Amino acid sequence: MSYAVETRDLTRVFSGKKKRWWRRKPTPDEEESLGPVTALDGVSLQIREGELFGLLGPNGAGKTTLIKILATLLLPTSGQALVAGHDVTKDPFPIRQRINMVSGGETSGYGLLTARENIWMFSQFYGVPSKVSKARIDELMHIFGLWDKRDAKVRMLSTGQRQKMNMIRGFVTGPDILFLDEPTLGLDVNAARVIREYVMNWVRGQAGKTVLLTSHYMAEADQMCDRIAIIDKGRILACDTPANLKRMIRTETTFQLEVDTIRDTTSFMGLQGVKNFSHKDDISKNRSHLTFILEDEGPVAEILSSITSQGAKVHSLQKSEPTLEDVFISMVGRGLD
Amino acid sequence: MSVATDRRTDLKYRVGLNLRAVVGRSYPRIVGANREPSWIFFEAFLPLLGIAAYVFIYQFFGLQATAAILGNPPMCGDHVCASVAEQNQYLAAVNANTNALIASVVLGGTMVAFWLNVLWSMASQLYWEKEIGNLQLYMMAPMNRMALLGGMAVGGMVMTSMRAVSTLVAGIFVFGVIFQVANPLLLLAVFFAPLIALYGLGMMFASLYLLWGREAWNLSALMEEPIFFSSGFYFPLGGLFRIPGWGPAVAIAGSFIPASIGLDALRQLTLGSTAFGGSLWIFNVTTELEILVGMAVLFLILARYCLAYLETLAKREGKLTSRHQ
Numbered sequence: 293m294s295y296a297v298e299t300r301d302l303t304r305v306f307s308g309k310k311k312r313w314w315r316r317k318p319t320p321d322e323e324e325s326l327g328p329v330t331a332l333d334g335v336s337l338q339i340r341e342g343e344l345f346g347l348l349g350p351n352g353a354g355k356t357t358l359i360k361i362l363a364t365l366l367l368p369t370s371g372q373a374l375v376a377g378h379d380v381t382k383d384p385f386p387i388r389q390r391i392n393m394v395s396g397g398e399t400s401g402y403g404l405l406t407a408r409e410n411i412w413m414f415s416q417f418y419g420v421p422s423k424v425s426k427a428r429i430d431e432l433m434h435i436f437g438l439w440d441k442r443d444a445k446v447r448m449l450s451t452g453q454r455q456k457m458n459m460i461r462g463f464v465t466g467p468d469i470l471f472l473d474e475p476t477l478g479l480d481v482n483a484a485r486v487i488r489e490y491v492m493n494w495v496r497g498q499a500g501k502t503v504l505l506t507s508h509y510m511a512e513a514d515q516m517c518d519r520i521a522i523i524d525k526g527r528i529l530a531c532d533t534p535a536n537l538k539r540m541i542r543t544e545t546t547f548q549l550e551v552d553t554i555r556d557t558t559s560f561m562g563l564q565g566v567k568n569f570s571h572k573d574d575i576s577k578n579r580s581h582l583t584f585i586l587e588d589e590g591p592v593a594e595i596l597s598s599i600t601s602q603g604a605k606v607h608s609l610q611k612s613e614p615t616l617e618d619v620f621i622s623m624v625g626r627g628l629d
Numbered sequence: 630m631s632v633a634t635d636r637r638t639d640l641k642y643r644v645g646l647n648l649r650a651v652v653g654r655s656y657p658r659i660v661g662a663n664r665e666p667s668w669i670f671f672e673a674f675l676p677l678l679g680i681a682a683y684v685f686i687y688q689f690f691g692l693q694a695t696a697a698i699l700g701n702p703p704m705c706g707d708h709v710c711a712s713v714a715e716q717n718q719y720l721a722a723v724n725a726n727t728n729a730l731i732a733s734v735v736l737g738g739t740m741v742a743f744w745l746n747v748l749w750s751m752a753s754q755l756y757w758e759k760e761i762g763n764l765q766l767y768m769m770a771p772m773n774r775m776a777l778l779g780g781m782a783v784g785g786m787v788m789t790s791m792r793a794v795s796t797l798v799a800g801i802f803v804f805g806v807i808f809q810v811a812n813p814l815l816l817l818a819v820f821f822a823p824l825i826a827l828y829g830l831g832m833m834f835a836s837l838y839l840l841w842g843r844e845a846w847n848l849s850a851l852m853e854e855p856i857f858f859s860s861g862f863y864f865p866l867g868g869l870f871r872i873p874g875w876g877p878a879v880a881i882a883g884s885f886i887p888a889s890i891g892l893d894a895l896r897q898l899t900l901g902s903t904a905f906g907g908s909l910w911i912f913n914v915t916t917e918l919e920i921l922v923g924m925a926v927l928f929l930i931l932a933r934y935c936l937a938y939l940e941t942l943a944k945r946e947g948k949l950t951s952r953h954q
Contacts, residue, residue, distance in 0.1 A: 389636040399761055409660070416656075
């Protein structure tokens with residue numbers, strides 16, 4: 293089996309801010325945040341060639357740190373990372389030839405250049421001959437629906453158009469492995485759909501192409517990825533196909549409730565049979581949306597009585613099939629938001 | 630067995646890759662910068678005003694000296710002219726010196742353009758690249774990092790040449806400066822050697838500025854006006870050497886900027902080594918060219934090491950290449 297990406301016991305610790313004599317003495321809380329941070333803690337992963345692999349995790353889980361190590365931008369503190377069979381620490385050149393990275397909300401490029409010129413410029417850093425590069429840019433601009441904006445200066449592009457330009461920048465160099473760090477962040481439905489479809493076709497339509505995708509959108513990861521790893525606090529909690537991940541919690545029961553806004557949610561976790569719980573407030577409607585992962589249906593009555601005892605009204609109660617979000621909540625103990 | 634594309638790694642490929650990278654990175658500077666018509670006002674017209682101030686002062690001194698020679702009694706230096714021939718000789722010397730001073734200012738003005746470009750654009754460029762999110766994309770690309778800096782330098786040189794040429798043209802047509810070029814090939818060498826050294830210095834600064842962050846702006850401000858003075862941008866630097874006491878110390882300090890020695894050599898080649906009585910030059914042109922080549926090599930090597938150090942630091946600490954960190 294040939295792996296596009298392989299990490300073995302990969303750990304990355306950020307040393308934190310150094311104390312300087314001229315800096316104010318930190319408060320105890322600040323003291324804690326100044327200390328070393330373990331962003332990755334013994335991560336071992338294998339991503340097969342030709343796979344569209346997802347990495348799900350809350351903010352600060354270590355997703356971007358992992359991508360930066362794989363993109364040769366960061367050194368691991370310990371462990372090993374291989375990309376296309378090459379060690380990121382010892383042999384970055386052949387890796388850099390084969391990879392590219394696109395992040396959501398990226399503002400790269402120069403505002404005075406046109407979209408086409410910007411992408412061409414980045415392709416030159418990979419040695420793509422100008423003629424080849426320009427032909428690829430034109431083709432990709434048609435596919436991404438950016439052809440009309442090819443000669444518009446980058447500073448005149450909307451967020452969605454700019455992100456499409458960034459995506460083209462990622463593909464134009466002909467990478468074998470593409471790192472996509474929340475590529476559809478903040479995009480409208482259509483722009484996100486175009487990007488998702490192209491990425492899936494790109495991986496599945498040709499041999500040897502691999503994508504590592506991080507996303508905040510569970511449905512996106514569910515739809516796109518062959519396998520998904522759930523990461524939290526620098527550790528991989530689970531790694532499997534979306535279907536298998538959902539099967540893992542099928543023995544559990546998921547209930548979703550819409551109730552009047554409630555203040556005290558701490559008591560729910562203490563209830564017997566409640567494995568995990570998340571809640572989201574909709575202040576404009578004065579409602580709370582509660583999701584419970586239960587061992588069985590036993591605790592439902594107790595949950596309802598706990599809600600009504602706070603004077604809140606239950607507007608809806610729904611038992612649902614497990615989604616990727618349920619898997620996430622079950623493992624991480626909270627939602628992504 | 631991997632089905633991923635095989636990639637070339639041979640020398641020819643690497644040379645091609647880095648040449649493309651140089652062209653690619655110089656493109657935004659050359660093409661992009663000229664898309665804003667305001668550059669003509671800011672880059673060509675405004676600098677001329679600064680030069681004009683020095684030119685008028687030197688012209689005023691020249692007119693005063695001429696008036697004294699043509700006065701009653703006609704003064705040749707500190708004595709009354711003994712003959713018409715001596716009077717004419719003094720008049721010719723005053724005219725030649727005035728032209729040489731104004732030409733020095735015009736040449737200085739062209740070099741100022743490059744120095745400002747190195748200081749405010751080249752040196753601070755990596756910092757800006759980091760802020761707009763380009764730097765980590767550059768660091769992730771397979772090109773040599775020196776190709777990135779090389780592209781910035783080539784772009785900066787070409788773009789600034791337009792301002793430098795407009796200063797030169799204005800010097801000739803507006804201020805009536807006369808240049809005498811006896812050795813064009815040597816002149817070309819003397820023009821490009823300080824430019825390469827100057828941009829090598831800028832490439833080195835680029836890494837250091839990225840390391841120092843915002844504090845670097847103060848350094849740029851510190852190195853602007855004082856270096857105009859200590860490097861002899863608007864007067865022959867040899868004049869500073871002849872001021873007793875602090876003069877030589879300031880001139881030696883200023884000479885570490887390649888533009889100082891470069892200007893001295895350029896002035897000798899375009900005004901003749903006998904201008905200013907041949908007494909205001911630092912070294913002869915050949916020696917100055919050797920020093921400049923040495924500086925160019927030294928600064929390029931230092932730039933290479935500074936950038937390698939910075940990249941290692943960035944990968945170790947994870948701060949330097951990401952925005953707002």
